[in-house]
Amino acid sequence: MTTLVIVESPGKIKKISSILGSGFKVVASVGHVRDLPGNELGVDPADFSPSYVPTQRGREVLARLRKDVAAADRVLLATDPDREGEAIAWHLADALRIGEPERITFTAITQEKIQEALRQVRGIDQDRVRAQEARRVLDRLVGYKVSPALSQRAGHALSAGRVQSPAVRLVVDREREIQNFKPVQHYGVELLFPVEGQWPDNPKALWRAQWDIRPHLAQGETLLLDRTLAERVATVRQVRVERFETGSAARAPAAPFTTSTLQQEAGKRLKMKPKRVMDLAQKLYEQGAITYHRTDNPNLDPAGVEAIRAYAQSQGLAFSEKLRTWKAKEGAQEGHEAIRPAHVEVLQAGADADQRALYELIWRRAVASQLADARYAVRAVLLVGEVQGTSVRFIGKGRKLTDPGWMRVYGAEVADDDQARDKEAPNPIPALQVGAALTAVDARVQDKVTEPPSRFKQSTLVAELERRGIGRPSTYAAILENITSRSYILEDPKGWLTPSPTGEAIRDALVGTFEFANLDYTRELEDQLDRIAERKLSYEAVIAQAWQRLDQELGGLGASQVAMPAAEHFPCPVCGAALRRRKGSKGFFWGCSAYPECKTTLPDEKGRPGKRRESSSRSPNAGKPAPALSEHACPDCGKPLVRRTGTSKGGKAYDFWACSGFPACKAAFENDNGRPGQAARKGKG
Structure with a gap:
């Protein structure tokens, strides 16, 4: 008895086959096999029912799969465990005429997950298929x-x-x-104090306190715009300790990766673009190295948590006392657990350097998510001084890492806001007594300018x-x-x-x-x-x-x-006719609108014509600089005339005026002392 298992990606076949063993044949649909037709809307206005046709690749795949289905005793549709995979399973069942389709899903290509899937065979979820179909039809309607x-x-x-x-x-x-952003100049003041035992031998051994500007702002204001006031405050040197607090703080790890957070963090740490990240993650998933990588759930399933905690214990890593959970973003489907290593004891995986780097990032994030908090010793001080009879306050904050916790595995810089917060850490505030008098060794006005939001x-x-x-x-x-x-x-x-x-x-x-x-x-x-x-x-x-x-x-x-901006009009460098941006088999390029008379093409560089390639034009003007557009308008179409001079292939010199709109307009005129003269030939073609 042979069971045919149909997955999406050919890259999964080898790994799944090795797990299932004899009696199973694993084949791939290579993604979607059918879609809406390319040359029509493909949606019936009467009842909005879509019409599907095999894709170009799908025709060949379906022909092969029909033979496999005919030769099998049983067919299991094991496409990906999301709506898209559910829809692909339905398309396969419909196109291959599988009467009572059986569906299995797994979130990792491991012995445990696949055996579990075989014990939980179900039918196709038609409601999920309908939801995916609605998304596809809506995309088609807009496009x-x-x-x-x-x-x-x-x-x-x-x-x-x-x-x-x-x-x-x-x-x-x-x-x-x-x-449209208008920067605003605003001000602050910073006091600098010596660290006892290190000053003056080490002039850089300083701790800092910032002027609290809030008491000096009018209601509704958030920035101090008065530099004169800031300069007066910067004369303060003598202050008193009004309040001093010391304690500890904990910092929890980030959640394991979802699809989007993996793309974001790999962009920051590994300088990878989202498409590259997804391509690499697909390879790792197919190898059985990670769990399913298309997910919006930030939480691990119980088996994943148990495996990571067992690994942490074996390595002497402290894990959190309470089970960590994270709230998913609004609208998340949470159909699959967060991304994690399929086997946490495997420290390296991947067929090349980029795959290994991404696997390591996923491994570190997942393991760190279950470890103990990082802990800090924190100190805060409120200082009070006086300038010209006005009380002024300064606030100093500092912290020191005492137990790295999960940072032993993942490191400190998790997100931009955390990186900004970490800039406070080096402020070495000493133990202080309330009521003690302090003398600042320096004070400086801080010139600040509001900044616009960053580009994406x-x-x-x-x-x-x-x-x-x-x-x-x-x-x-x-x-x-x-x-x-x-x-x-x-x-x-x-x-x-x-x-x-x-x-x-x-x-x-x-x-x-x-x-x-x-x-x-x-x-x-x-x-x-x-x-x-x-x-x-x-x-x-x-x-x-x-x-x-x-x-x-x-x-x-x-x-x-x-209406497109005027800057989007570009003349052909050979004949002067307008260039048009076109889509070819290898992407966009620019071609002359006078084709086939002029076959000039230019590469596309960020939406504009790039440097000219060697032209294959057979036009007699090929290879010559573009003639300048004149102030003389064509009497037939109104476009500028250009003066053409040169020598024909027969050796005869020519000098005449022609419409820059050629070949749509074939008007031409004799040259009369540098101006258009009598019509040589004209008419619109």
């Missing part, structure tokens, strides 16, 4: 209805997307916030997308790849993201007209999809509402809303 309308009105190929467009908007809005990087944009509920863990990398490859968003060498003129044009066209461009829309939609999966809302109701709304909104899209 199929809005993108052509944008392109037609702009005269330039543009793309809108249900999740990509809000992501573009975030970057555009952040850039405009930065550009890919990792921080992922964090913002998650915070706003835009997209799902499995989609963040694809969103970023989409908007950067289309050059709607540009990335500088340091990783900072800025919008291109095209991205700004799309944002301005959509915002205020289409609801899907609102930043709260996708959060609300995700809630609707969850309700479909829970059988609390119907697929038809969600799609009907979206369909009707899009039709109404398309009527309000005006051409003026999507």
Whole structure:
């Protein structure tokens, strides 16, 4: 008896086969095998039912799988344990005509998890399939209805997307916030005191206290703008200890990784982009090294916690007394546990350096999450002085790490706010007595300037997308790849993201007209999809509402809303005709609009024509610099005329004026003392 097990990725076959042994044959669907048709909407307006066709790769896969199914005694659909995997399982069952499909799922490719899955065979969850189907149809409605309308009105190929467009908007809005930011100069004062026993031998042995500006601010103010007052306060040297406190503080570890936090932290620590992180995590999952890497649950399952605690005990690492749990973000499905090593005793895994680095990060984060708190000795002091009859206060805070706890495994710098907080740590405040008089060795005015918000990087944009509920863990990398490859968003060498003129044009066209461009829309939609999966809302109701709304909104899209900036017009360097940005099999490029007469192409560099490649143009003007556009307008179409001079292949000299709109306009004129003269030939082709 042969049992056929169908998984998604071919990379899983070897590992799963070794676990299942004889009697099982493991094959792969290679992801989706069917999708909506590429040349039509593929959704029936009458009942919103989608029509599916095999993908180009899916046709070959389905043909192979039909033979495997026919030869098997039993078929188990073991696609990934999320909605997308549930939908793939349904497509396979439908396309392969499996009458009563059997479904298994596992969150790690280990002996224990797979054997557990075989004991819990179930049918396909049609409600989850319907929720995924609703997401796919909504994406198709936005792309199929809005993108052509944008392109037609702009005269330039543009793309809108249900999740990509809000992501573009975030970057555009952040850039405009930065550009419109007006810095404010404000002030503070810092007193410096010597550390006893080290001063003056070590002039750097100082502790600091900051002026408490709050008593000197008017109601509603948060910044001190009076430099004169700050300069007076900076004359203070004699102060008295009003209050001194000493104690301890604990710092808990961060939660194990979810998909988004893994992308964020790998971006900070390993300088990896989200797509790269997901590709590496997929490989590690297929090797059986980590649990399923598409999850929004920050908590581990009981078996994972038990394994990590047992490992910690064997290594003499103190673990937390209470079981640690973390609250998931709003709207999280929490279908699968957080990402962790499948076998915590395995310290290294991965086929190359990048895989090993990512595995180590996952291992450290998961293990650290169950260890004891880091502990600090903390001190705080309130000092009081006087300047020109006015009482002034200074506050000093310091802390010293006494027990690293989980930091032994993961290190101290977990997040930006924690890094900022750690800057207080070196302040070595000594033990002080209340009422004691102190003398500062120096005081200085602190000139401060408010700073604009930072531009996004890919990792921080992922964090913002998650915070706003835009997209799902499995989609963040694809969103970023989409908007950067289309050059709607540009990335500088340091990783900072800025919008291109095209991205700004799309944002301005959509915002205020289409609801899907609102930043709260996708959060609300995700809630609707969850309700479909829970059988609390119907697929038809969600799609009907979206369909009707899009039709109404398309009527309000005006051409003026999507006019491209003038900077987006680029002349061909060979013939002067306009260049057009096109999508090829290897990405975007720029081609001459006079094709086939002029075959000039240029690479795409961040949404603009790049340096010219060697032209394959057969035009007689190929290789020559572009003729300058003149002030003379073509009488036929109104475009500028250009003067063309040179020698033909037959050796005959020529000198005439032609329309820069060639070949759409073939008007040409004789040269008359440097000006267009009598028409040589004309007419529109």
